[in-house]
Amino acid sequence: MSEQSQMKGTTILAVLDDTGVTVAGDGQVTLGQAIVVKHGARKVRRLHKDRIVAGFAGSTADAFTLFERFEAKLEQFKGNLARSAVELAKEWRTDKYLRRLEAMLLTSDGKQVLIISGNGDVIEPDDGLAAIGSGGAYALAAARALRRNTALPSRQIAEAAMRIAAEICVFTNDNLVIETLDAP
Numbered sequence: 001m002s003e004q005s006q007m008k009g010t011t012i013l014a015v016l017d018d019t020g021v022t023v024a025g026d027g028q029v030t031l032g033q034a035i036v037v038k039h040g041a042r043k044v045r046r047l048h049k050d051r052i053v054a055g056f057a058g059s060t061a062d063a064f065t066l067f068e069r070f071e072a073k074l075e076q077f078k079g080n081l082a083r084s085a086v087e088l089a090k091e092w093r094t095d096k097y098l099r100r101l102e103a104m105l106l107t108s109d110g111k112q113v114l115i116i117s118g119n120g121d122v123i124e125p126d127d128g129l130a131a132i133g134s135g136g137a138y139a140l141a142a143a144r145a146l147r148r149n150t151a152l153p154s155r156q157i158a159e160a161a162m163r164i165a166a167e168i169c170v171f172t173n174d175n176l177v178i179e180t181l182d183a184p
Contacts, residue, residue, distance in 0.1 A: 009171035010043055011135030012055035012106045013162055014113045015143055015154040016128030020182040021108040022158040025055045026166060027175035044177045048074040051109060052081060053179045057133030058103030066103055081109040085122045093120035104132045110181035135169030155180050
């Protein structure tokens with residue numbers, strides 16, 4: 001597939017605190033390096049009886065495949081986030097078809113945040129803050145600064161950090177989808 005035909009451009013951010021988690025995603029879908037083809041994509045959604053929230057970065061079709069596989073793992077392991085994430089990562093790394101998928105997942109159950117990649121990685125951040133996608137580093141840096149220097153709740157940190165990322169990253173817009181889960 002040529003670079004021009006690849007859809008990309010995403011920022012997903014998770015902010016976990018004692019009350020739960022907020023996961024925010026922008027709505028921009030970019031074709032190649034210069035064409036915005038959609039402003040309001042929904043890249044963050046609730047899964048498994050609304051007890052898990054997940055966001056994706058990468059190819060849209062690949063992400064939908066991963067959402068389906070992850071939802072199946074959540075069903076198989078009765079909503080156990082860590083077990084489902086590890087099993088998806090193992091399958092993703094070893095399955096001939098899945099190995100070609102170009103996407104990442106950021107997911108949470110309100111008490112932990114995990115990043116799942118096709119390399120077999122399942123990463124839990126030390127500070128409850130995680131981000132993926134082309135604007136992820138900007139959103140993560142803003143969220144860390146806000147957490148360290150304010151008393152804002154997770155939703156306000158996530159929204160402010162995403163708006164900062166949208167000001168800096170050309171692959172991120174400020175058309176946000178924000179999902180909040182209370183801690184179980």
